[in-house]
Amino acid sequence: xxxxxxxxxxxxxxxxxxxxxxxxxxxxxxxxxxxxxxxxxxxxxxxxxxxxxxxxxxxxxxxxxxxxxxxxxxxxxxxxxxxxxxxxxxxxxxxxxxxxxxxxxxxxxxxxxxxxxxxxxxxxxxxxxxxxxxxxxxxxxxxxxxxxxxxxxxxxxxx
Amino acid sequence: xxxxxxxxxxxxxxxxxxxxxxxxxxxxxxxxxxxxxxxxxxxxxxxxxxxxxxxxxxxxxxxxxxxxxxxxxxxxxxxxxxxxxxxxxxxxxxxxxxxxxxxxxxxxxxxxxxxxxxxxxxxxxxxxxxxxxxxxxxxxxxxxxxxxxxxxxxxxxxxxxxxxxxxxxxxxxxxxxxxxxxxxxxxxxxxxxxxxxxxxxxxxxxxxxxxxxxxxxxxxxxxxxxxxxxxxxxxxxxxxxxxxxxxxxxxxxxxxxxxxxxxxxxxxxxxxxxxxxxxxxxxxxxxxx
Numbered sequence: 001x002x003x004x005x006x007x008x009x010x011x012x013x014x015x016x017x018x019x020x021x022x023x024x025x026x027x028x029x030x031x032x033x034x035x036x037x038x039x040x041x042x043x044x045x046x047x048x049x050x051x052x053x054x055x056x057x058x059x060x061x062x063x064x065x066x067x068x069x070x071x072x073x074x075x076x077x078x079x080x081x082x083x084x085x086x087x088x089x090x091x092x093x094x095x096x097x098x099x100x101x102x103x104x105x106x107x108x109x110x111x112x113x114x115x116x117x118x119x120x121x122x123x124x125x126x127x128x129x130x131x132x133x134x135x136x137x138x139x140x141x142x143x144x145x146x147x148x149x150x151x152x153x154x155x156x157x158x159x
Numbered sequence: 160x161x162x163x164x165x166x167x168x169x170x171x172x173x174x175x176x177x178x179x180x181x182x183x184x185x186x187x188x189x190x191x192x193x194x195x196x197x198x199x200x201x202x203x204x205x206x207x208x209x210x211x212x213x214x215x216x217x218x219x220x221x222x223x224x225x226x227x228x229x230x231x232x233x234x235x236x237x238x239x240x241x242x243x244x245x246x247x248x249x250x251x252x253x254x255x256x257x258x259x260x261x262x263x264x265x266x267x268x269x270x271x272x273x274x275x276x277x278x279x280x281x282x283x284x285x286x287x288x289x290x291x292x293x294x295x296x297x298x299x300x301x302x303x304x305x306x307x308x309x310x311x312x313x314x315x316x317x318x319x320x321x322x323x324x325x326x327x328x329x330x331x332x333x334x335x336x337x338x339x340x341x342x343x344x345x346x347x348x349x350x351x352x353x354x355x356x357x358x359x360x361x362x363x364x365x366x367x368x369x370x371x372x373x374x375x376x377x378x379x380x381x382x383x384x385x386x387x388x389x390x391x392x393x394x395x396x397x398x399x400x401x402x403x404x405x406x407x408x409x410x411x412x413x414x415x416x417x418x419x420x421x422x423x424x425x426x427x428x429x430x431x432x433x434x435x436x437x438x439x440x441x442x443x444x445x446x447x448x
Binding site: 002003005021022023025028044045046049052055058059060061063064065066068069113116132133135136 | 160161162163164165166167169189192193196197199200201209211213261262263264265267268348349350
């Protein structure tokens with residue numbers, strides 16, 4: 001057992017504190033310590049992208065970053081995409097309306113990744129660009145088409 | 160799987176980082192974590208100490224000197240290298256190869272130095288470093304040395320780096336005038352691990368004859384494999400002749416096979432990828448004349 005380290009992170013607008021072993025990944029910290037189970041963990045090795053969260057506005061694999069490395073950083077997880085009253089955010093609603101999910105396992109990472117993409121490309125860009133943006137997140141159900149449709153719909157609604 | 164326990168230090172200076180590494184006893188350098196963390200989780204490596212160098216200042220800059228040569232800090236994120244117009248202008252192969260290197264979320268964390276130091280056989284930047292004859296600046300508490308990329312890689316995940324050493328800077332010479340580059344790979348999906356890859360550069364003279372050529376292949380040998388393409392020099396590029404020479408040059412190789420591709424497949428597809436990379440390099444060199 002190694003010493004636990006104090007960390008402080010801003011998650012979805014709220015500062016949270018933790019005492020973590022150095023080997024604890026950010027993904028496990030979010031899920032187990034902060035009870036933010038929206039971030040899903042699948043391969044745990046960086047292949048699948050299902051644990052993508054934003055750190056200081058940039059997507060990262062939360063399974064390949066240790067929680068201690070997030071000390072002092074600003075995090076956005078899927079929970080932060082909802083409206084303050086808990087209803088679905090625009091992007092989430094677009095996934096709902098356009099059948100952008102089947103089993104839903106990859107959905108949190110798809111949403112966070114799409115959010116990052118739309119922040120950089122508010123107009124939505126081309127289908128090819130959308131597909132490239134989400135290519136680092138594996139979905140095993142949808143064939144991706146409805147996910148692309150959902151992201152485009154969210155961009156069009158914002159326009 | 161979860162990593163075995165380790166002590167963690169995040170030094171704020173290079174000297175402190177180097178002295179932690181010098182203390183020895185199985186320390187590992189953590190930069191972007193995209194190579195190390197999976198190895199920790201698989202418990203392939205079980206360091207007692209992880210030295211996180213992310214807070215060490217001065218290691219993450221891309222600078223271009225007066226001759227157009229690049230000085231890339233080892234802690235430069237792969238995405239930052241990909242985004243750097245200065246780096247792409249000085250040496251276009253870095254962007255051409257770098258765009259295949261992982262996904263946005265891995266490139267945001269993954270570093271240029273980490274990719275080279277962990278020397279995964281599929282790491283595109285290792286091929287670029289060898290093709291471009293990069294020089295790797297290495298520091299330790301005891302001193303510093305510079306190692307050519309061409310003698311840095313020793314095998315899959317193996318380099319000449321000693322446990323107390325830290326790769327700090329990647330020096331890349333400027334591209335000669337009328338130089339074109341090409342990079343092609345096959346992988347399960349665009350930007351995923353390379354199953355086979357080819358990096359090429361070709362320099363032409365004003366009449367269109369080749370004056371220099373480089374070709375480096377990934378995953379046909381234990382390290383990034385430099386193919387002798389000096390026979391291209393002295394004449395305009397001839398695709399048919401180049402293909403025949405490539406078949407001969409690769410005939411003696413015995414690439415490792417795995418679940419992703421057989422060795423025979425790797426050798427055969429390498430010929431095609433190499434030819435495409437050379438053709439692209441030639442076309443782009445011609446376009447700059």
